Amino acid sequence: MGSASLVVGPPPGSLRPRKPHRRPRPRPLLSLSGCSSSHPDASSRSNGKLENLTTQIQKGSNDVPAEGQLESQVRVTGGAYDFQRATTSLTNELLSSSKKVTLVRHGLSSWNEESRVQGSSNLSILTDTGARQAEKCRNALVSISFDVCFSSPISRAKTTAEIIWHGREQPLVFLDSLKEAHLFFLEGMTNADAKTKYPKLYTTWREDPANFHVDGIYPIRRLWVTAREAWKEILSTPGENVLVVTHKSILRALICTALGLGPERFRAIDVNNGGISIFTFNRRGEAMLQCLNMTAHMYSNHMYQY
Secondary structure (H helix, E strand, O other), X not given: OOOOOOOOOOOOOOOXXXXXXXOOOOOOOOOOOOOOOOOHHHHHHHHHHHHHHHHHHHHXXXXXXXXXXXXXXXXXXXXXXXXXXXXXXXXOOOOOOOEXXXXXXXXXXXXXXXXXXXXXXXXXXXXXXXXXXXXXXXXXXXXXXXXXXXEOOOHHHHHHHHHHHOXXXXXXXXXXXXXXXXXXXXXXXXXXHHHHHOHHHHHHHHHOHHHXXXXXXXXXXXXXXXXXXXXXXXXXXXXXXXXXXXXXXXXXXXXXXXXXXXXXXXXXXXXXXXXXXXXXXXXXXXXXXXXXXXXXXXXXXXXXXX
């Protein structure tokens, strides 16, 4: 026979009515992408600083902070709350304003279609399919007001940019720093032929591109240098909303350099023909990736609003 336990309750009259359970009020969540508000306390503090600054300026006070102090007190990202020094500055100097940069890969080219190694060759041209993809990009971005468009001068990117930019009055600027990587004698070869004729070299290009080299020249490492040059020119140009149209490899380099990633991460990022990516930059030239390789517009009449 099992043992029994005696449970002794509180003496009569000692029980008190239980208070009704109240569920805790949910705390507001922070939105990390494209948000227009931040944490209420942080927002009120920021607004308070702005109001104080406005009052000082209106009164002509001598205590108005210097430009560097003012820049450190005011949110400059236009997005998430104060990501100061979260990434490395691409400019190492204060920009005139925060910026939004939209990156677009060119439409399908003739050598894309034929599975050839393209590189910096100007012989690969935009196909009819590629032109339609460029038109889809133009329609998807029609409501966005851009201050300037930068493009690679190589044919397939140049034609894509001209289609997207058609009807706009703002400048279209061609940058040599947006050209594709130079791949020497592999350019123009089909991938199958390159793999057969230069198996070791081709395998390095596909599997270890940062160490791919011809006669001591490393195209992908060079691409990181030109990507930084391109960023400096793009970010130093007046305007707050910029469009960039270029090629897959240089786009990988632009994205990686903005995120502080080295050339060994070259194949960690993919961008489709007509794919759209968006960065925001604060006044320190620090980048925040908002969207990567958006392609909804390729399969529908989707229009982007940002």
